[in-house]
Amino acid sequence: MANILNLPGPNSAYKKPQATPAGFWSGLWHGLLLPFTFIISLFSPGVRIYETNNNGRFYDFGFWLGCGVSIGSKHAATHY
Numbered sequence: 001m002a003n004i005l006n007l008p009g010p011n012s013a014y015k016k017p018q019a020t021p022a023g024f025w026s027g028l029w030h031g032l033l034l035p036f037t038f039i040i041s042l043f044s045p046g047v048r049i050y051e052t053n054n055n056g057r058f059y060d061f062g063f064w065l066g067c068g069v070s071i072g073s074k075h076a077a078t079h080y
Contacts, residue, residue, distance in 0.1 A: 007037055008051035015053060022051040027059035031066020 006013060008030055014022045034049055041047045
């Protein structure tokens, strides 16, 4: 059974047989959830911050875009 928030890790939907690799939108989602996923991953060995079964650069681009939105926007808001 896949986890409810579609977090990366051994129980992700992308680890099922015949599953398509994670793409841009999954990368964006995982990047947006990065602050929460990191904290959860410290206590739960079944959760990771990055999906290893991905389609490459498009997943990476979405992941880093999501990271920038979730982490970078808080940093930019404090300076202005």
